[in-house]
Amino acid sequence: xxxxxxxxxxxxxxxxxxxxxxxxxxxxxxxxxxxxxxxxxxxxxxxxxxxxxxxxxxxxxxxxxxxxxxxxxxxxxxxxxxxxxxxxxxxxxxxxxxxxxxxxxxxxxxxxxxxxxxxxxxxxxxxxxxxxxxxxxxxxxxxxxxxxxxxxxxxxxxxxxxxxxxxxxxxxxxxxxxxxxxxxxxxxxxxxxxxxxxxxxxxxxxxxxxxxxxxxxxxxxxxxxxxxxxxxxxxxxxxxxxxxxxxxxxxxxxxxxxxxxxxxxxxxxxxxxxxxxxxxxxxxxxxxxxxxxxxxxxxxxxxxxxxxxxxxxxxxxxxxxxxxxxxxxxxxxxxxxxxxxxxxxxxxxxxxxxxxxxxxxxxxxx
Amino acid sequence: xxxxxxxxxxxxxxxxxxxxxxxxxxxxxxxxxxxxxxxxxxxxxxxxxxxxxxxxxxxxxxxxxxxxxxxxxxxxxxxxxxxxxxxxxxxxxxxxxxxxxxxxxxxxxxxxxxxxxxxxxxxxxxxxxxxxxxxxxxxxxxxxxxxxxxxxxxxxxxxxxxxxxxxxxxxxxxxxxxxxxxxxxxxxxxxxxxxxxxxxxxxxxxxxxxxxxxxxxxxxxxxxxxxxxxxxxxxxxxxxxxxxxxxxxxxxxxxxxxxxxxxxxxxxxxxxxxxxxxxxxxxxxxxxxxxxxxxxxxxxxxxxxxxxxxxxxxxxxxxxxxxxxxxxxxxxxxxxxxxxxxxxxxxxxxxxxxxxxxxxxxxxxxxxxxxxxxxxxxxxxxxxxxxxxxxxxxxxxxxxxxxxxxxxxxxxxxxxxxxxxxxxxxxxxxxxxxxxx
Ligand SMILES: Nc1ncnc2c1ncn2[C@@H]1O[C@H](COP(=O)(O)OP(=O)(O)O)[C@@H](O)[C@H]1O
Ligand SMILES: [Mg+2]
Numbered sequence: 193x194x195x196x197x198x199x200x201x202x203x204x205x206x207x208x209x210x211x212x213x214x215x216x217x218x219x220x221x222x223x224x225x226x227x228x229x230x231x232x233x234x235x236x237x238x239x240x241x242x243x244x245x246x247x248x249x250x251x252x253x254x255x256x257x258x259x260x261x262x263x264x265x266x267x268x269x270x271x272x273x274x275x276x277x278x279x280x281x282x283x284x285x286x287x288x289x290x291x292x293x294x295x296x297x298x299x300x301x302x303x304x305x306x307x308x309x310x311x312x313x314x315x316x317x318x319x320x321x322x323x324x325x326x327x328x329x330x331x332x333x334x335x336x337x338x339x340x341x342x343x344x345x346x347x348x349x350x351x352x353x354x355x356x357x358x359x360x361x362x363x364x365x366x367x368x369x370x371x372x373x374x375x376x377x378x379x380x381x382x383x384x385x386x387x388x389x390x391x392x393x394x395x396x397x398x399x400x401x402x403x404x405x406x407x408x409x410x411x412x413x414x415x416x417x418x419x420x421x422x423x424x425x426x427x428x429x430x431x432x433x434x435x436x437x438x439x440x441x442x443x444x445x446x447x448x449x450x451x452x453x454x455x456x457x458x459x460x461x462x463x464x465x466x467x468x469x470x471x472x473x474x475x476x477x478x479x480x481x482x483x484x485x486x487x488x489x490x491x492x493x494x495x496x497x498x499x500x501x502x503x504x505x506x507x508x509x510x511x512x513x514x515x516x517x518x519x520x521x522x523x524x525x526x527x528x529x530x531x532x533x534x535x536x537x538x539x540x541x542x543x544x545x546x547x548x549x550x551x552x553x554x555x556x557x558x
Numbered sequence: 559x560x561x562x563x564x565x566x567x568x569x570x571x572x573x574x575x576x577x578x579x580x581x582x583x584x585x586x587x588x589x590x591x592x593x594x595x596x597x598x599x600x601x602x603x604x605x606x607x608x609x610x611x612x613x614x615x616x617x618x619x620x621x622x623x624x625x626x627x628x629x630x631x632x633x634x635x636x637x638x639x640x641x642x643x644x645x646x647x648x649x650x651x652x653x654x655x656x657x658x659x660x661x662x663x664x665x666x667x668x669x670x671x672x673x674x675x676x677x678x679x680x681x682x683x684x685x686x687x688x689x690x691x692x693x694x695x696x697x698x699x700x701x702x703x704x705x706x707x708x709x710x711x712x713x714x715x716x717x718x719x720x721x722x723x724x725x726x727x728x729x730x731x732x733x734x735x736x737x738x739x740x741x742x743x744x745x746x747x748x749x750x751x752x753x754x755x756x757x758x759x760x761x762x763x764x765x766x767x768x769x770x771x772x773x774x775x776x777x778x779x780x781x782x783x784x785x786x787x788x789x790x791x792x793x794x795x796x797x798x799x800x801x802x803x804x805x806x807x808x809x810x811x812x813x814x815x816x817x818x819x820x821x822x823x824x825x826x827x828x829x830x831x832x833x834x835x836x837x838x839x840x841x842x843x844x845x846x847x848x849x850x851x852x853x854x855x856x857x858x859x860x861x862x863x864x865x866x867x868x869x870x871x872x873x874x875x876x877x878x879x880x881x882x883x884x885x886x887x888x889x890x891x892x893x894x895x896x897x898x899x900x901x902x903x904x905x906x907x908x909x910x911x912x913x914x915x916x917x918x919x920x921x922x923x924x925x926x927x928x929x930x931x932x933x934x935x936x937x938x939x940x941x942x943x944x945x946x947x948x949x950x951x952x953x954x955x956x957x958x959x960x961x962x963x964x965x966x967x968x969x970x971x972x973x974x975x976x977x978x979x980x981x982x983x984x985x986x987x988x989x990x991x992x993x994x995x
Contacts, residue, residue, distance in 0.1 A: 244896075245893050245896065245897070264896065264901070264902075265893075266896060266897070266898070271898065272897045274894060275890075276890050278888065278893065280894070280909055281913065282912050282913055292898035292899050295898065295899030295900065
């Protein structure tokens with residue numbers, strides 16, 4: 193197993209379209225890294241450059257400290273699961289899996305052994321003699337996975353391997369693939385646009401936007417400690433609520449004000465905001481970092497009429513209107529809140545994130 | 559669901575199925591009937607081919623009848639015609655060798671001299687034993703025929719008189735009588751005709767004998783190759799031209815098709831369309847200037863020259879077929895092969911090529927058929943080394959009106975293309991089922 197390092201990696205299509213721009217990333221040995229971002233943000237481009245299927249415009253790719261930027265795919269010691277699976281239709285399942293091994297001139301006994309191992313790991317032993325057209329989508333996906341695993345590559349690449357499966361199977365495969373990773377300990381780059389998939393599988397998530405990396409970190413990092421408004425808005429369902437606030441001063445104290453309410457930033461938040469007096473900031477607060485009370489409490493900051501509620505079983509989503517903007521709050525399932533009811537709303541102050549309205553970047557402690 | 563409804567539904571289904579099969583059979587008939595017709599004509603003898611209506615079924619033997627011609631030493635040979643359901647006279651003569659040859663040419667049946675001699679001996683023996691009866695019968699028949707002759711004269715006379723008196727006043731009595739006479743003559747004639755028929759029917763087995771001879775089904779083909787100048791070398795040249803064309807069209811057209819399918823480049827659509835323009839010009843128009851170019855290259859009157867000219871049109875078609883085939887094969891399959899150890903070329907050869915084989919086979923077939931049977935350009939572009947279609951064409955022009963011979967030529971022309979298609983049928987049929995990926 194091995195490490196992967198991307199240095200200033202860029203890809204330009206034609207004269208102006210940047211598929212990926214200045215990607216810097218280090219993947220540690222045995223790490224499971226997920227590239228996450230909306231469609232068209234350059235995940236596939238980045239992955240194809242790592243695989244050697246796309247010519248690099250700028251930058252260097254290291255696998256195990258070795259520069260592989262200009263090596264053809266077969267010499268990079270990688271393997272890949274394609275979004276469309278790319279299982280060869282004219283070969284049986286076992287021939288598909290054995291294909292990379294045969295090219296390595298392994299003995300047939302060894303090939304057989306490894307095919308067997310990997311097919312039991314991916315649970316396709318029964319289908320070895322079938323042709324791909326005789327398999328379901330999920331089974332084909334397993335074949336693609338088995339073929340990629342069997343070569344025991346240095347780096348394992350997967351481009352949205354689960355996106356063509358139905359929702360239930362997708363969730364099941366997540367768990368299975370995670371278990372397989374635990375067993376094989378392969379250094380993995382996994383691409384997805386599905387944040388739930390990313391969060392549940394990743395050791396580290398790399399969030400991309402418009403061809404560049406905007407943030408990388410653990411699931412908790414990218415969820416609770418967002419670098420900018422894009423990440424805060426992209427990760428989490430329902431997404432982060434953004435409230436436009438002005439920093440005022442009253443009686444020598446800082447005060448966050450908008451048209452509906454005002455409150456005093458306390459603790460950390462004071463430290464963060466103390467240089468922003470008189471300026472506009474954007475307050476980002478996750479739906480579950482807000483509290484809904486039926487009675488007025490000291491913690492509550494303002495009151496509002498409930499617009500709608502969405503019961504979800506384990507919790508309920510309460511929507512209120514604030515400055516022509518819908519704010520969603522995730523509340524415990526009980527007590528039940530009803531539309532039209534006046535509720536009192538508070539914040540978990542240490543979970544609030546502040547952003548610069550111009551740069552959309554996070555405002556951190558100076 | 560009640561029993562009745564179920565029953566009605568089943569009936570409906572049955573009717574639907576029946577109509578469906580009738581439709582399919584109809585389609586097959588429309589496609590196959592002309593081919594069957596051509597084939598069966600190619601197996602027919604001259605005599606059969608000019609029968610009307612032309613018999614549709616194949617016959618494998620001919621039925622002959624031989625009888626002595628009374629008063630001469632000659633014999634009359636007839637053959638049974640299936641469409642007339644009667645014996646048709648073919649030849650009357652006394653020279654056995656000439657008769658045998660004539661019968662062989664006319665009916666494609668191997669009527670040997672021995673067979674004829676045998677039949678003649680038989681019919682002579684028959685004549686000996688029945689001579690008395692035959693003589694009486696012939697006499698009776700000739701008497702009866704004389705009677706008919708006089709009756710005919712009477713009838714004509716009566717009719718003439720009738721036309722004179724008809725419609726005149728005061729002649730009604732005469733007219734009446736004439737009519738009665740006419741009626742009587744005709745009745746008499748009918749009776750005598752029947753009598754003659756009976757007598758003849760009795761006579762036929764007494765003074766004639768029948769024999770059956772197997773037909774040589776391929777006689778027309780043999781004749782065709784005999785009368786066609788240089789047919790075997792021309793056939794070889796044609797196969798050479800067709801295979802060369804397939805090779806050129808498939809390599810160049812296939813590669814361009816791949817490029818069209820896989821790469822984005824400027825002017826792709828215009829280029830793609832322009833390949834079609836090539837096919838819009840009549841081949842013969844391209845052939846004319848080609849004579850000069852080929853002559854300069856030293857390829858005039860050579861198979862390679864012809865196949866170069868044919869390739870121009872075939873490449874265009876091949877590009878279109880293969881491009882759509884390659885487009886149907888996902889690039890990822892090739893990329894996966896590259897990731898798992900193949901070079902670019904290796905991925906193409908081991909993954910894309912086997913998957914494209916049906917399409918390639920289909921375009922090979924088109925190229926083969928298109929260049930194999932081409933006549934117009936070949937006439938212009940060859941001189942001393944004509945291809946098969948050219949010599950067939952020449953024979954057809956020469957064999958004016960010999961439908962069966964021409965049919966044999968046509969079938970011979972189709973044969974290599976059919977063979978070629980049968981050889982690659984596995985891939986062609988796959989193509990019909992669509993490339994499954
Ligand atoms: N072959 C190509 N030619 C031109 N532009 C491309 C090509 N492939 C991708 N792009 C562009 O590069 C950007 C990133 O694409 P991609 O890496 O496929 O995104 P993702 O996989 O994240 O959805 C997109 O804007 C896309 O339009
Ligand atoms: Mg993608």
